[in-house]
Amino acid sequence: MKDEARLKETEAFLHQQIPITKTMGVRVDTYDEEKLVLSAPLEVNHNHLGTAFGGSLVAIATLAGYSTLWLELGNREAHIVVRKSEMDYRHPVKGDIVATCKRPGASAIASFRKKFERTGKARIKLHVTMDEDGQTCASFEGTFVAIL
Secondary structure (H helix, E strand, O other): OOHHHHHHHHHHHHHHHOOHHHHOOOEEEEEOOOEEEEEEOHHHOEOOOOOEOHHHHHHHHHHHHHHHHHHHHOOOOOEEEEEEEEEEEOOOOOOOEEEEEEOOOHHHHHHHHHHHHHHOEEEEEEEEEEEEOOEEEEEEEEEEEEEO
């Protein structure tokens, strides 16, 4: 499947299966060898101070990890859930939200796939950052589980 088609498929899946993503304006911008990037407009995700709402930040970070695993796994029958997560808020996000999930290393994803194929269940840790003007505003670490 072409890259653009994969991005549209992923975005449509999120909007259909997790309806709040459409309301939040979540877009799937990039998926390449290094990362997946999701974005959402500040306009519908701000708090009373005019900066990004913390709940929106953690939701979009979680979605970035979820989407990365959904694309990496390629098994549309699997259920993906977040088992554990931690969010570190360092600076306010003043513009549109941009969440970047680093793709897992080759050995980590190979180990994950091997266990998933053998047992129908596997977990992996993913890292997401939200950067603005050259600084990391928030970082997320989550353990995601795929279950057949």
